[in-house]
Amino acid sequence: DARVTQTPRHKVTEMGQEVTMRCQPILGHNTVFWYRQTMMQGLELLAYFRNRAPLDDSGMPKDRFSAEMPDATLATLKIQPSEPRDSAVYFCASGYTGSTFFGPGTRLTVL
Amino acid sequence: AQKITQTQPGMFVQEKEAVTLDCTYDTSDQSYGLFWYKQPSSGEMIFLIYQGSYDEQNATEGRYSLNFQKARKSANLVISASQLGDSAMYFCAMREYTGNQFYFGTGTSLTVIP
Numbered sequence A: 001d002a003r004v005t006q007t008p009r010h011k012v013t014e015m016g017q018e019v020t021m022r023c024q025p026i027l028g029h030n031t032v033f034w035y036r037q038t039m040m041q042g043l044e045l046l047a048y049f050r051n052r053a054p055l056d057d058s059g060m061p062k063d064r065f066s067a068e069m070p071d072a073t074l075a076t077l078k079i080q081p082s083e084p085r086d087s088a089v090y091f092c093a094s095g096y097t098g099s100t101f102f103g104p105g106t107r108l109t110v111l
Numbered sequence B: 001a002q003k004i005t006q007t008q009p010g011m012f013v014q015e016k017e018a019v020t021l022d023c024t025y026d027t028s029d030q031s032y033g034l035f036w037y038k039q040p041s042s043g044e045m046i047f048l049i050y051q052g053s054y055d056e057q058n059a060t061e062g063r064y065s066l067n068f069q070k071a072r073k074s075a076n077l078v079i080s081a082s083q084l085g086d087s088a089m090y091f092c093a094m095r096e097y098t099g100n101q102f103y104f105g106t107g108t109s110l111t112v113i114p
Helices: none
Strands: A005-007 A010-013 A019-024 A031-038 A042-050 A053-056 A065-071 A074-079 A088-096 A099-102 A106-110 B010-014 B019-021 B032-039 B046-052 B064-069 B074-079 B088-096 B101-104 B108-113
Touching: A005 A088, A010 A019, A019 A088, A019 A106, A031 A074, A031 A099, A042 A065, A042 A074, A042 B101, A053 A065, A074 A088, A099 B046, B010 B019, B019 B108, B032 B064, B032 B074, B046 B064, B046 B074, B074 B088
Parallel strands: A010 A106, B010 B108
Antiparallel strands: A005 A019, A019 A074, A031 A042, A031 A088, A042 A053, A065 A074, A088 A099, A088 A106, B019 B074, B032 B046, B032 B088, B064 B074, B088 B101, B088 B108
C-alpha cells in the first residue's frame, strides 16, 4: 500500500534554529506539494514541484523558507531561522492527474 | 474571489442517515479536478474521492459520491449511511491543471450523532 511518508512526525525547536522536514512521495507521482496548516489560516500552499522542477513557491516566505527536490524520492522543506509563528502542521502531498495523497504531516513547534 | 467555497462550517447527521456537504468552486480553466478529503481528529488528510472536469458521470467510492454539477460549479459530497467514524473535518479542493494550482476550502466539520 503506497503512502507518502514524512519525517519527523513531531519537531520542537527553539527560535532561530534550522528545521528540515523530509518527504518521500509515492513512486511514480510527478507532482509534489508542501502545505502548512494552522487554525487561523487553514491550509496554505507553500510550494509545489512537477517532475522535480519547482513550479511555484510564491506561498513561502522566501527569506527563511526553501524547498527542494534533490531526487524523485525526496522532497525537503527547510526553515532557517525558525520563528514561533512558523509553528504549524506541515503536509507533503504527492499525486498525478486524478489523485493526490497527503503524508501524515510534521507537527512543528517553535518556542 | 474564493476559489473553493464551503458554506457549512458545521453539520450534524444522525447515524445511518445520508448527509450532503456543499462545495462550490470558481475557475476559468477547462481542465481541472475536484477532490474531497477527510481530516479526523488525528490530523491526517485522507483522500476520499476525485472528479475530473471532463468526467460525465458522478464519481462514487463506496459510501461516498460526488454530485458534480458543472454548470453550477458545484461538487457536493454525499455520504450515505453515516457512521460514527465519519465524524471529522471535510475539505473540498480543486486542482487547475493548466496552472497546476491546488486550492482548498475552509472545511466542514461533520458530527455523526448516535
